[in-house]
Amino acid sequence: MTGRQTRSTIGMLAPATGLIAIFVLVPMVLTIGLSFTQWSTQTGFETASFVGLANFADLLGPTSIGRDFRAAFANTAIYTALSVVLILPLSVMLGLLVHQTFAPGGILLRTVLFSSYMVPMIAVALVWSKLYSPTEGPINQMLGWVGIPPQTWLSSPRTALVSIVLLNVWQQVGYFTVLAVAGLTQIPRSLYEAALVDGASAWMQFWRITLPLLRNTLLFSAVIAVINAVQVFEPVALITQGGPVNSTNVMTYHIRRVGIERAQGGLGSAMAVTLMLSLIVVIVLLFTLLRDRGEQR
């Protein structure tokens, strides 16, 4: 490589790489380092004192630190699992509706679904807090029309987390639908024509052709859905503040509360590291479960 080439390579890469190194990679490494310390977020890094695995022991321990953290962890796990279980099948179903050309309206549906993905989460949270309102909200009113009794939605510990999952699914499903459509366009038409010749029903075609060939798309969607789900923050910060009775206290909210608001930087970092490790485990599991194993299928 000549000098000129080296110089242009460095020149082209420096801004983006430098910024990402300083503002993502360095903080990542700091998070790991700080997780072994006791440190007040209000003071400089040099005030951090090494405490070994004490923070992690606290997270697993019997005190309120451990109990609150494990509750937030469990809530996030439930929230994530529910989000993925709802979003993936919905995205395939909606994707089929957008992708088909038999009946009109596919593009309209895509536009409507994707519009909600553009809406700031804070506005989504505000609007849904009113939609969910037990007395003045239209959702309970509509349920009443079909004879379903009014639900408590965000105001009861039993239903609050699920209510937030639902508003999140509404906001995000458009994105995953477009991903599903992208996957569907990759499936060769000839496969369906051959299946038609063999007399396979539409139902059989879906299970034998469409779903298996969407495997990689679904894997990608599942990974993104998991990563998005652990980031839920606005509806909790704005409407429920983690309540009622801690039922919506999720990881992003809890880590920020501990690490920034209470300035327990070391403890908050230990929580962040635990979240990161759990995410890696989940993503590796998803890959081993869903990845296309080539000839086997």
Add this chain to the structure above:
Amino acid sequence: MSSMRPYRRHPRTWRRGALTVVILAIAVAAAFPLVWMVLSSLKTPEESMQVPPVWWPGSPNLNAFTEVAGVVNLGRSFVNSAFIALVTTVAIVVTSLMAGYAFAKYRFKGRDWLFAVLIATMFLPPIVTLIPLYRLTGYLGLNANLLGVVVPNLANAFGIFLMRQYIKGVPDDLIDAARVDGASEFLILFKIVAPSVLPAIAALTLFAFVYHWNSYLWPLTVLQGNTDQYPIVISLSRLLSYNRGAMNTGLVMAGATLAVLPPVILFVFLQRFFVDSIVATGVKG
């Protein structure tokens, strides 16, 4: 064939009609929250409090919108949001074009390794780095300031990935011809490569603008309660606490409607590029 028509045509038409109804019903249901938001912003406070809820405003009016401006500094918040979204978007497009070009067209030692590290950051939830980042921007004197919102977000891995995917498709001959003519690498990037990946630039513009217009967690953290510097999404959250209960529904909905407009308008214009870019990065990537 012609003898089969009468038997086949009828069920086909019927099924097409049924499917159309299903699609429209889902579209209406999906649009409902946003339609409700706009309708509620036009209602009177009395209508907002009625039980059961009134769907259609009896005398549509914009009072709630003027009232929002009295509670939060709406103009200032909009300027702040526009500043954050525009500066980050322009910077992200430029830094991503440069790095994407290098990763797509240069050969250098450690290229694939460096690219993999950068891409990995795409999957990192922001909360994982939030605490030290907050201290880091504090060291740089950026806390409680709009610059603190902007500076850590001038480059991102997704932009680099998107640009690399598209720039790979630009013919090498085109670039080599310009090099023979003595054009500098920056001239080649901005005069030859960039114009041939305009769809990717449009998509990245939309992604970056919408993401940073909507972003909440980082601005809330770094601005440390300095309300002068609040973007519209954080000012909005103050509307809810301003007056809890049904009284302020119209107010909240008017604020939400205003905050939703810029990203949704941008989306309507750039929708096609957006969808194409998801196909390019989601499946082939």
